[in-house]
Amino acid sequence: MTGVTLTADQIRNAPAPVREWIEQEVIRSLGLVPRAPTAAATAQAAHLVACSVEDMAGVVEHIRGTFPAVNVLFEFGRPGVNYGQPAVMTFRLMDILHHTRLQQIEQLMTCLEMINKALAEVRKDPSARFCGFDNEGHCLIAPQTQASIAALWQDMMARQQAQQTRANDRIAPAA
Incomplete structure (x- = not known):
């Protein structure tokens, strides 16, 4: 297993698809289900x-x-x-x-x-x-x-x- 550490600035300045992917990975790792509309x-x-x-x-x-x-x-x-x-x-x-x-x-x-x-x-x-x-x-x-x-x-x-x-x-x- 490999880990990566990103600063808040790196995340903030990342392209939108990357930020959305990070958001989904965090949600998934916490065992949360994205809410429906x-x-x-x-x-x-x-x-x-x-x-x-x-x-x-x-x-x-x-x-x-x-x-x-x-x-x-x-x-x-x-x-x-x-x-x-x-x-x-x-x-x-x-x-x-x-x-x-x-x-x-x-x-x-x-x-x-x-x-x-x-x-x-x-x-x-x-x-x-x-x-x-x-x-x-x-x-x-x-x-x-x-x-x-x-x-x-x-x-x-x-x-x-x-x-x-x-x-x-x-x-x-x-x-």
Whole structure:
């Protein structure tokens, strides 16, 4: 048997899959069973809105002056863990905090509230919710919303690359 010792900084700075694996190994070694989604998570999932690419583009337009909120929004373009009925995608708040380089969870929660408010304005529905939360430190979104954010990101990157190509073509010397 071989043992490995990791510092808290090494664990904190490890890629998300490694941190999740460590978490599962600790849970398993203590003989604990990971808990199923809570009733609160299921109840919150019922109020989440499945957002289209157009919805997400509207949200970006509303929050574009606040870079941290835009950065947080695009974190949800990454694949999350899908579970439950109705299905939801879960993202660990600590992973989002780490990826966005925000300093405090309160900053992250402020960004998520901005996104929720922007969606309510875009949809003209004060009850519309981009995300919800469970008691385990996860943020929940609808799977369609995650797919829409990923598609919007890809579209934005393709447009930016096309603009760069056109700009390069204009300044290239004639042969």
